[in-house]
Amino acid sequence: MLDTTFLNHVNQDSEQTLQLCYHCHKCTSGCLVAEDMQYGPDQILRMVQLGEKEAVLQSADIWICASCETCGTRCPNEIDIARVMDALRQMAYTENIPVAEPDALKFHKLFLFLVQNMGRMHEASLMGVHKLWTMNLFSDLDSGAKLILKGKIPLIPHPIRNRQQIKKIYEAVNKPSVSTQPEERGQPGE
Ligand code: SF4
Ligand code: SF4
Numbered sequence: 001m002l003d004t005t006f007l008n009h010v011n012q013d014s015e016q017t018l019q020l021c022y023h024c025h026k027c028t029s030g031c032l033v034a035e036d037m038q039y040g041p042d043q044i045l046r047m048v049q050l051g052e053k054e055a056v057l058q059s060a061d062i063w064i065c066a067s068c069e070t071c072g073t074r075c076p077n078e079i080d081i082a083r084v085m086d087a088l089r090q091m092a093y094t095e096n097i098p099v100a101e102p103d104a105l106k107f108h109k110l111f112l113f114l115v116q117n118m119g120r121m122h123e124a125s126l127m128g129v130h131k132l133w134t135m136n137l138f139s140d141l142d143s144g145a146k147l148i149l150k151g152k153i154p155l156i157p158h159p160i161r162n163r164q165q166i167k168k169i170y171e172a173v174n175k176p177s178v179s180t181q182p183e184e185r186g187q188p189g190e
Contacts, residue, residue: 002051010048014087020077021045027071027081037061041071041081048084057092063101103134116170119160123153 011018021042028040039047039061047056056062065085072080089108092099099105110126110133127144131137147153160166 001054003053004051006051006053006056007049009091010084010087013091014080014084016079016084018045018048018079018084021049021075021079022077024076026074026076027079030070030074032068032070033064033066037064041065041085044088045079045081045084048088056088057095057097058100060100062088062092063099063104103130103136106130106133116166117159117163118157119163119166120158122157124148124155125157127153 007018010016023042023046025042027045028034028042031037031041034040038059041061044056044059044061062085065082067082067086069080069082072078072082075081093105107126107130110130111121114120114122114125131139144153148155
């Protein structure tokens with residue numbers, strides 16, 4: 001079933017104008033993970049334009065996207081597709097759509113937890129806890145060990161001093177927002 005309000009909601013949440021996309025395919029041809037996606041970024045945008053909400057929010061593509069922003073820099077219409085993907089993930093999560101890539105959701109949650117509690121990312125903690133949580137213990141051990149030996153991944157975390165400020169940011173963004181209330185969003189064509 002098509003949702004005629006979907007395009008407006010995604011535009012609103014991502015602060016983009018997806019009607020500008022004319023499907024030149026430049027975003028997908030530059031996307032480093034497009035091969036692992038079912039649709040790819042330009043087709044996801046097409047589906048949003050058409051109101052295919054269910055298929056988009058159930059798609060693994062929105063979780064496979066690594067938010068690298070390559071697509072946005074290639075887009076002739078300056079559409080920030082990484083931001084669109086972010087809005088779609090948030091929408092899927094808020095609406096309790098089963099996540100097609102649960103390990104990616106675990107990654108997002110851990111990332112936010114570490115930043116909330118330390119004020120910055122600590123890659124070794126993220127890697128270790130994510131491996132335990134997903135029971136994916138032995139993948140990438142070689143590259144992980146090399147990065148640690150080269151000093152690229154510090155083993156000891158160094159939290160920032162004023163973590164209260166980070167806490168305040170989290171409290172502010174976790175406040176219910178008007179744009180997350182479907183009945184209060186703009187109507188199609190507005
Ligand atoms: S590069 Fe921009 S205009 Fe081209 S398909 Fe992707 S989003 Fe659409
Ligand atoms: S932001 Fe996502 S969709 Fe865009 S190029 Fe990077 S991985 Fe691909």
